[in-house]
Amino acid sequence: MLDSLGQHERALSGPIPEYGTEALRELAHSFIVQCYQELEREWVIDSRLADIDREISQTGTYTHTEEELTHGARIAWRNSNRCIGRLFWQSLDVLDERSLDTPEEIHQACCRHIEYARNGGDIRPTITVFQPETPHTERIRIWNYQLLRYAGYETEDGIAGDPAECEFTRYCQSHGWDGDGGPFDPLPHVIQIGDDEPELFDVPAELFEEVEITHPQYDWFGELGLRWYDVPIVSSMRLEIGGISYTAAPFNGWYLSTEIGARNFADEDRYDMLAEIGTRLGYDTSEDRSLWKDEALVELNRAVVHSFDEAGVTLVDHHTATEQFAQFERNEERAGREVTGDRSWLLPPMSSATTHVFDQTYDTTVKTPNFFYMSE
Numbered sequence: 001m002l003d004s005l006g007q008h009e010r011a012l013s014g015p016i017p018e019y020g021t022e023a024l025r026e027l028a029h030s031f032i033v034q035c036y037q038e039l040e041r042e043w044v045i046d047s048r049l050a051d052i053d054r055e056i057s058q059t060g061t062y063t064h065t066e067e068e069l070t071h072g073a074r075i076a077w078r079n080s081n082r083c084i085g086r087l088f089w090q091s092l093d094v095l096d097e098r099s100l101d102t103p104e105e106i107h108q109a110c111c112r113h114i115e116y117a118r119n120g121g122d123i124r125p126t127i128t129v130f131q132p133e134t135p136h137t138e139r140i141r142i143w144n145y146q147l148l149r150y151a152g153y154e155t156e157d158g159i160a161g162d163p164a165e166c167e168f169t170r171y172c173q174s175h176g177w178d179g180d181g182g183p184f185d186p187l188p189h190v191i192q193i194g195d196d197e198p199e200l201f202d203v204p205a206e207l208f209e210e211v212e213i214t215h216p217q218y219d220w221f222g223e224l225g226l227r228w229y230d231v232p233i234v235s236s237m238r239l240e241i242g243g244i245s246y247t248a249a250p251f252n253g254w255y256l257s258t259e260i261g262a263r264n265f266a267d268e269d270r271y272d273m274l275a276e277i278g279t280r281l282g283y284d285t286s287e288d289r290s291l292w293k294d295e296a297l298v299e300l301n302r303a304v305v306h307s308f309d310e311a312g313v314t315l316v317d318h319h320t321a322t323e324q325f326a327q328f329e330r331n332e333e334r335a336g337r338e339v340t341g342d343r344s345w346l347l348p349p350m351s352s353a354t355t356h357v358f359d360q361t362y363d364t365t366v367k368t369p370n371f372f373y374m375s376e
Contacts, residue, residue, distance in 0.1 A: 015375050016133065016238065016245050021056060024243040028052050028062060031242030031369065035071050061134040064241060070094040072241035073127050073249075076369035081362075082345035084321050085253050087328040088125055092251075095128040103191040103199040106130060106140060110147050110189055110235070110250060114207050117231050117252050123314035127251035132244045138194030140248035141374075143168070144187065147233040147250055148208060151185040161185055163269055175200055183271075184210070184227055191248075211311045213265075215303040220280055224273065228260050228304075230313045241369040251371070254314040256321050261301035262349040273300065297350055318348035322355040340365050 019027065029049055036044045055062040064072065078089040095116070097109045109128055117126040133139040145168070152159055152166040159166060161183050169179070172188055177200050179185040186208045192198040209230050215221035235250035265273045274296045278285045281299065283292035301317075308315035316324070325346065332339045341362035352358050 016139075016247065019243050021060060024061070025053060025056050027243030027368070028056070031072065032068070034075070035068055038075075039067070039071060059134075059136065061132075061136065061244070064244065066096055069096060069098075069129060069241070072369045073129065073239060073251075076239055076241065076371055077125075077251075079340065079367040079370045081340050081342040081364060081366065083253075084256065084325045084346050084348075084357075085316070087324040087331070088253070089328075091125055093124055093126045095126065097128050098131045100130060101137075101140075101193065103193060103201070106142070106191050106248065107189050107199075107201040110142070111204065111207055113233065113250060113252075114147060114203075114231060117233065118209065121230070121312040121314065123231060123252070123254040125251075125253045127239070127249055129239065129246050130248040132246045134244070139192075141192040141198075142235040142248050142250060143171075143190040143192065143198060145234070145236045147189065147235050148203065148229040148231060149187050150183070150229075151179045151187050153179070153181050153185075155181075162264075162271070172200060177202075183225070186229075211307050211313055213303050213307045214310070215299065216306045217302075218280070218299070221277075221299075221303050224276065226265065226271075226273070226303075228264065230255075230308075230311070232259070236374065237371045238374050239369070239371055247374065249371075254316060255308070256348075257301055257305050257308070257315055257317045258348050258350055261304035262297055265300055265304075266297060301350065318351065319354070322346075322348065322357055326356055338363060340367060 032048055032052065033045055036042055036048070052062045073094050074089050074092045077083065077092055078086055080086065095113060100106055100109055109130070113126060113128040117124050130140045131137050145165070149165060150162040151169040152161040152163050153169060154166055160181055161169070165187065169187065172190065173179070175198070177188050186203050189201045189203060190198050191201065210227040211230055213221065213224070213226035213228065231252055232255055233250050233252040237249070239246040239249040263270065265271045274293055275285050277300055278292040278296040281292070281295055283290055283295060285292050305315065305317055329339050339362065342364055343357065343360065343362050346357045346362070348355060
């Protein structure tokens, strides 16, 4: 769900903006007014703006209260144009870890995030927010794309594991990490403070829980040996609230089934499983006219939904997700807010024409608070 924010294209990437005092003051004012109006606590606004003006004048920055951080992170999810799971924006749990400032402490907080968000399979939308980058604090960077992710190894026989992670895997190996070279090998966390050398930390084995992929009808599906981790925790984006950039703020929802079944396992530049499945289904995969790719895609996604259900792990299918998005649109209309969105991302990667999104257009304006990719 939130994972769809971080897939593939990086059109929202760019350098972290450096706001001057007046620009920061303007962004802070806009957010504070919005925040407390939505929380129906308008009487707080004037005194809070005065405090922020004074803090910016003295320090060149300002500090969000826990209430502002929580509501700001939730608005950021609500404003995420590429995410179809925004119906649940108000349920986002915000873990405030702004007091931590060492790689070891941050890694341990990331581990707590994994366990908290997993919640025994009943996945909780969660974000952990570390200290922001300010004139007085150093940038915290989590270099992993997600807190749970598989390595990718380039071999003489092709790529073992996830091709999307080959470059990151090479970096980890060059800094002393040694994986087992298999197709589902957990990557370590790579955490950097300021200009210090990044530090690597293994994810404890007990925290890397996976779902074995089987099929409700075809016993041979289990022979493929497919599995996937249960919680998609995006960790490579920055959170901007009222002009303040939180450069380390890993967040998660639960998986949309097609993220795994129609992209991670199906894409030719990822695990590329469609031909193998099509052949096992008895199709001639030498020509596309038989629609073997479509049949294989459906059965692969059936397997993913079935497997997560059997494991008792939260996952939403693409039909249910688009119905939930329609409810989000109705809720926003009642609240007097226009829904922004990127239609090319909101459309599921299969059966798109069966969803209401197929016939819609959306304003693509990027509002803040929001999540943004960071340039290397």
